Amino acid sequence: DIQMTQSPSTLSASVGDRVTITCRASQTISNWLAWYQQKPGKAPKLLIYEASTLESGVPLRFSGSGYGTEFTLTISSLQPDDFATYYCQQYSTYITFGQGTNLEIK
């Protein structure tokens, strides 16, 4: 199984901050990586796929990068609506999710 490890588990930040979340795969997954945003009591929402492609309708302040085993999600200027939990997910072999990063207000 491919394991996905996210860091940090919790991230405290303020509106306007630039934040980065890291995701590491236990083996190479090329660029078959997606990022999701989940708010309490809601289903996840797809933000980015193929490591760096923005899903339609997702604000441009979200960006993704990486290849192989190391990936990042960056939010260039945090907005109040962005405080949520973020998950990375590989879909190279089956599907596995990271453990999540809780982005909270500082």
Added chain:
Amino acid sequence: QITLKESGPTLLKPTQTLTLTCTLSGFSLRTSGVGVGWIRQPPGKALEWLALIYWSGDNRSTPSLKTKIIITKDTSRNRVVLTMTYVDPVDTATYFCAHIRRYYDPFRGEYLPLVDHWGQGTLVTVSS
């Protein structure tokens, strides 16, 4: 507009069988390339993929639960069903079904599944 809606029991006893139905709208299981998957999330924990099935009937399950879960489709009713046997309290979770978009990997010559649209989820509690 793609929508999915999960339905099924909210409370089960250990060893019982869980059957969840995902009703699809805005897309059809008759369409080539279409896929639907199931993902669950225990309270306060991370997401776990369970299984997926394509329009063709081809299906995959997470290896750790392969002997416990079955995924099937009812094309005429545009529904996907997840069956999980011998449930345990650790199976308490919100169960989501989701639409899958396929991407072709030319290096391996195979299609890969991207989860793009999710249902609202349904909470299933297993308790004696």
